[in-house]
Amino acid sequence: MLDIPGQVWQRVKTGPLWRSLFRHGYPDSRKNQSLAVFTNVFLHLHPVKVRRHALAIPYTWCMGGLSFFLFLVLTLTGTLLMFYYRPTTEWAYSDIKDLETVVVFGQLLRNMHRWAAHGMVITVFLHMVRVFYTGSYKPPREFNWVVGTLLFLFTILLSYTGYLLPWDQLALWAVTVGYNIAQATPAIGNEISFLIFGGYQLGPNALLRFYVLHVVALPLATGFLIAIHFWRIRKDGGISGPL
Amino acid sequence: MTAPRGPQPFPGQEKRLRLLAFVRQDSVVRVDKRVEDTAMVWPHLLVIEFIAAMIWSIGLFAIAALFNAPLQDHATFDCTPNPSKAPWYLLNLQELLLHMDKGLAGVVVPTAWLVFMAAIPYIDRERVGVGRWFTNEVGKKCAILAAIFTGVLVPFLIGLDAFIKMDRRVTDPVTGVKTGWPGYAEFASQYFPGGRELIPNYVIPIAVMIALPLLLVWLCKRLFGAGTREWMIAIWTGFVVTFLVLTVVGTSMRGPGMDLYAPWALPATHQCFAPPPGG
Numbered sequence: 001m002l003d004i005p006g007q008v009w010q011r012v013k014t015g016p017l018w019r020s021l022f023r024h025g026y027p028d029s030r031k032n033q034s035l036a037v038f039t040n041v042f043l044h045l046h047p048v049k050v051r052r053h054a055l056a057i058p059y060t061w062c063m064g065g066l067s068f069f070l071f072l073v074l075t076l077t078g079t080l081l082m083f084y085y086r087p088t089t090e091w092a093y094s095d096i097k098d099l100e101t102v103v104v105f106g107q108l109l110r111n112m113h114r115w116a117a118h119g120m121v122i123t124v125f126l127h128m129v130r131v132f133y134t135g136s137y138k139p140p141r142e143f144n145w146v147v148g149t150l151l152f153l154f155t156i157l158l159s160y161t162g163y164l165l166p167w168d169q170l171a172l173w174a175v176t177v178g179y180n181i182a183q184a185t186p187a188i189g190n191e192i193s194f195l196i197f198g199g200y201q202l203g204p205n206a207l208l209r210f211y212v213l214h215v216v217a218l219p220l221a222t223g224f225l226i227a228i229h230f231w232r233i234r235k236d237g238g239i240s241g242p243l
Numbered sequence: 244m245t246a247p248r249g250p251q252p253f254p255g256q257e258k259r260l261r262l263l264a265f266v267r268q269d270s271v272v273r274v275d276k277r278v279e280d281t282a283m284v285w286p287h288l289l290v291i292e293f294i295a296a297m298i299w300s301i302g303l304f305a306i307a308a309l310f311n312a313p314l315q316d317h318a319t320f321d322c323t324p325n326p327s328k329a330p331w332y333l334l335n336l337q338e339l340l341l342h343m344d345k346g347l348a349g350v351v352v353p354t355a356w357l358v359f360m361a362a363i364p365y366i367d368r369e370r371v372g373v374g375r376w377f378t379n380e381v382g383k384k385c386a387i388l389a390a391i392f393t394g395v396l397v398p399f400l401i402g403l404d405a406f407i408k409m410d411r412r413v414t415d416p417v418t419g420v421k422t423g424w425p426g427y428a429e430f431a432s433q434y435f436p437g438g439r440e441l442i443p444n445y446v447i448p449i450a451v452m453i454a455l456p457l458l459l460v461w462l463c464k465r466l467f468g469a470g471t472r473e474w475m476i477a478i479w480t481g482f483v484v485t486f487l488v489l490t491v492v493g494t495s496m497r498g499p500g501m502d503l504y505a506p507w508a509l510p511a512t513h514q515c516f517a518p519p520p521g522g
Contacts, residue, residue: 053374108307136374160333185346
């Protein structure tokens with residue numbers, strides 16, 4: 001009788017469903033550890049083996065990985081926030097108010113999104129600082145550094161477009177500062193600010209544009225660049241290290 | 244008919260060769276490295292990633308539970324907060340705006356910097372020093388020199404700009420005539436070619452932004468015999484320190500009217516700055 005759970009477990013583990021999901025045994029041998037990384041779509045971003053110095057936290061600060069982690073957190077919390085938010089000047093502010101007062105855990109959700117966004121600006125910046133000082137942009141990683149500078153720019157843009165969405169005084173006037181800067185662009189100031197803000201004053205058009213940029217265009221572009229960034233790390237032999 | 248070139252397949256095995264992989268010498272864990280140099284990703288790397296993600300999840304959760312995201316009143320154009328500030332990570336640019344032409348500070352300088360930053364690996368192409376913090380002793384010295392150089396000069400320049408722009412005119416109570424130093428911008432608009440635009444807003448800022456980095460590079464070469472990588476470290480350190488100083492000054496030292504205040508004496512933002520009557 002006592003043996004029944006064990007027998008059921010054995011049957012499950014040798015059954016066709018289990019074996020179609022996991023094509024290797026528990027990763028406690030070199031072979032299975034390799035297969036675990038190799039046959040898993042998420043883990044196979046990694047090589048099977050890395051050089052030891054790549055594990056050293058004083059070297060990496062973990063900042064690249066944590067930037068990606070925060071990007072995932074922001075995608076998740078952002079998607080949940082989209083259920084409660086309408087990007088119109090009539091509704092945006094009251095939707096945020098509702099989120100804080102009516103929606104269960106709404107305030108916590110919004111807080112997590114906000115602080116993770118600030119955090120990502122910091123982690124991306126620190127990641128760049130680390131990569132620079134360790135000379136990790138040097139050949140063959142030149143172009144990945146270029147992709148990285150674009151990702152830094154996109155992080156700032158993502159954060160900035162999100163800043164307008166609550167449509168409160170803080171949002172409006174912070175973005176107005178950016179609007180005035182765009183207006184001051186040499187030669188094409190009017191055109192560029194019309195393009196970005198959808199008018200000659202911040203209004204419903206600007207809110208809608210920032211929303212679409214914030215939830216669709218910029219995350220897609222950023223995700224695309226992240227994929228290139230990671231792919232190239234692999235192709236260039238993992239993260240940098242002493243020659 | 245000529246015989247096909249290249250190695251011929253054995254009889255009975257006339258298959259095409261397939262390219263399975265193209266392995267560059269420096270692109271994988273190399274064969275000549277000893278085994279002890281490598282570690283299995285499962286478990287060694289994945290454990291680190293898992294723990295880091297856990298700590299940050301818990302930390303973010305705690306911060307989100309303790310501190311609420313700010314939400315002010317409904318947006319209105321009738322009410323301008325004084326000062327109006329951008330998000331903190333753009334306050335460095337907003338700080339620059341105070342010292343030069345808007346288009347120069349807000350668009351040209353950041354664009355030029357981003358282009359330069361992206362071009363760094365194409366300027367510094369030596370592979371020596373990859374994977375070592377600051378490359379070598381010279382790199383470390385350059386970083387320290389640049390941090391001190393920039394950390395002293397940038398606050399000094401911000402202070403100097405505020406000081407010479409200050410209007411110190413005294414109005415004579417009898418005649419009503421103002422005498423004394425009218426502030427640098429006003430002085431320039433009266434006496435300099437191009438008024439307050441050309442020299443104060445373009446010539447001086449551009450000259451300072453070009454001359455000081457060049458001076459820094461020259462110092463590094465002169466004092467430490469810096470090569471490309473080492474002077475690039477100095478420039479980068481200069482950027483990082485400038486970025487931090489401008490962000491801190493913009494965030495915690497700019498009060499109403501974007502005037503300078505000590506961080507502990509910073510007045511609260513006037514939430515509603517009513518326009519003056521008739522203005």
